[in-house]
Amino acid sequence: MSEQAREAPQRRAEGPLRLGTRRSKLAMAQSGLVADAVRQVTGRPVELVEITTYGDVSREHLAQIGGTGVFVTALREALLRGDVDFAVHSLKDLPTAQPAELALAAVPVREDARDVLVARDGLTFAQLPDGARVGTGSPRRMAQLNAYARSHGLTIETVPIRGNVDTRIGYVRKGELDAVVLAAAGLNRIGRIDEVTDFLSVDTVLPAPGQGALAIECVADNASLVAALGELDDPLTRAAVTAERSLLAALEAGCSAPVGAFADLLADGQTVKEMRLRGVVGTTDGSTLVQLSTTGPVPETHDQAMALGRELAAEMLAKGAAGLMGERAH
Numbered sequence: 306m307s308e309q310a311r312e313a314p315q316r317r318a319e320g321p322l323r324l325g326t327r328r329s330k331l332a333m334a335q336s337g338l339v340a341d342a343v344r345q346v347t348g349r350p351v352e353l354v355e356i357t358t359y360g361d362v363s364r365e366h367l368a369q370i371g372g373t374g375v376f377v378t379a380l381r382e383a384l385l386r387g388d389v390d391f392a393v394h395s396l397k398d399l400p401t402a403q404p405a406e407l408a409l410a411a412v413p414v415r416e417d418a419r420d421v422l423v424a425r426d427g428l429t430f431a432q433l434p435d436g437a438r439v440g441t442g443s444p445r446r447m448a449q450l451n452a453y454a455r456s457h458g459l460t461i462e463t464v465p466i467r468g469n470v471d472t473r474i475g476y477v478r479k480g481e482l483d484a485v486v487l488a489a490a491g492l493n494r495i496g497r498i499d500e501v502t503d504f505l506s507v508d509t510v511l512p513a514p515g516q517g518a519l520a521i522e523c524v525a526d527n528a529s530l531v532a533a534l535g536e537l538d539d540p541l542t543r544a545a546v547t548a549e550r551s552l553l554a555a556l557e558a559g560c561s562a563p564v565g566a567f568a569d570l571l572a573d574g575q576t577v578k579e580m581r582l583r584g585v586v587g588t589t590d591g592s593t594l595v596q597l598s599t600t601g602p603v604p605e606t607h608d609q610a611m612a613l614g615r616e617l618a619a620e621m622l623a624k625g626a627a628g629l630m631g632e633r634a635h
């Protein structure tokens with residue numbers, strides 16, 4: 306049997322590429338954007354295949370489910386079974402350990418990485434009244450928002466919520482909460498960015514590692530598909546999120562740990578000089594934060610980006626970061 310004949314049934318070299326996606330409005334929007342881009346670069350039709358993940362059906366709070374990757378596992382299983390050809394994840398939902406059988410074929414240009422506030426009556430964060438009820442179940446957001454409030458002599462009450470974006474904004478519209486905190490990227494992608502009442506600067510609230518970026522994944526041994534999807538890769542976004550995720554991994558923290566990280570480029574005039582990586586770990590009440598940054602040459606390899614994250618993690622651990630993370634795996 307020729308090489309080609311053996312590969313044909315598995316690889317579906319002809320016909321549409323099947324993109325596995327969750328059903329949520331955000332996932333469908335993200336997959337739709339990537340599907341369009343993949344059609345453009347490959348010239349092949351792309352069809353969306355809907356897949357339900359554990360994160361979509363569980364009634365538990367994410368932090369209680371414990372462990373990372375609840376949104377990701379079902380999509381990965383579909384990839385490994387060959388039910389779909391590629392999948393799109395929110396990079397911040399992706400566990401830091403990359404399975405050898407799967408390739409992170411592309412990290413496209415990052416969207417707005419910031420967290421945002423959707424508050425009643427158009428309020429900014431600084432305008433919230435003392436004792437305001439702010440919806441977020443993320444220990445990272447709780448730690449930084451509580452610290453920010455403290456530094457302004459205020460207290461806020463963070464209220465754990467989950468559910469899709471409609472549900473979360475609904476708590477504000479129904480008057481149950483004064484505000485909720487969400488990722489700008491998600492609101493942008495589903496066309497609801499105009500509901501934001503305050504964009505939280507990364508100087509105030511560091512986003513989750515990888516926030517605002519997408520990950521396009523396929524099986525590692527399909528070299529031609531890895532290469533085709535790789536056309537959508539943005540090397541600088543990849544370097545930034547690799548450094549951020551390396552920090553998270555080196556702190557031995559998961560996606561539900563109170564860790565924020567953001568890498569950006571420092572330019573001197575028109576010339577990009579360095580990459581800066583900032584990181585924060587804190588107690589959820591915001592009483593203690595370890596917040597540090599490091600800069601280095603713009604990483605040109607995966608290993609260089611990983612090294613930047615490890616370097617910052619070592620400095621943060623030396624300043625007591627480990628003692629502030631309640632949810633370490635070990």
Ligand SMILES: NCc1[nH]cc(CCC(=O)O)c1CC(=O)O
Pocket residue numbers: 395396397398486487488489490491515516517518519
């Ligand atoms: N936690 C779930 C999740 N995963 C990715 C996004 C937004 C999109 C992104 O960050 O890329 C969201 C919603 C949110 O945090 O508001």
